[in-house]
Amino acid sequence: AQSVAQPEDQVNVAEGNPLTVKCTYSVSGNPYLFWYVQYPNRGLQFLLKYITGDNLVKGSYGFEAEFNKSQTSFHLKKPSALVSDSALYFCAVRDMMGGNTPLVFGKGTRLSVIA
């Protein structure tokens, strides 16, 4: 079975500082990995994905994530946080061999960037 763990409910960071939102996953085969962001009362916005290839994936709004197979992690990072980055972030995974099965989501991490 697939699963995603986001160990932190909340991450606080000062504006201008680097940020990291952690994610680890478990799948039986090779993973497809995704990060989404959600603003209050809004749907999910796609940030980036890892399918294959380069372990460092660059996405929208200056975010990037690094796929680490040995640690089964896909942490989201940004070199310099903005107040507008404050939102709820979800990591999601599916097994590459899983056919058209749905994404499995982590519980979410609330990021708060303080001016």
Add this chain to the structure above:
Amino acid sequence: GAVVSQHPSRVICKSGTSVKIECRSLDFQATTMFWYRQFPKQSLMLMATSNEGSKATYEQGVEKDKFLINHASLTLSTLTVTSAHPEDSSFYICSASFKGSYNEQFFGPGTRLTVL
């Protein structure tokens, strides 16, 4: 590309009434659509998966007779909450995928349902 819309964005209804939520893929043919439910400050919980022209597959614990899902065409899926009760109040989000999208799901903006 790959835009998904939902209608309505917000609905308030009385207990005992039925509410229909539409999910449309605007610029692609969605072979599969997914319905999620999200409680405040919680993650998305998958309710059901629907493939065009076939019956939806519901997750364990989701009442099929209460949450009716119809995927009548490659661009439209509907979720009907029948005989709604206050505990059905939630944020409902649909997503859609198509062949060749690396199984990526494209999400709608969500529908906030409030049952009085």
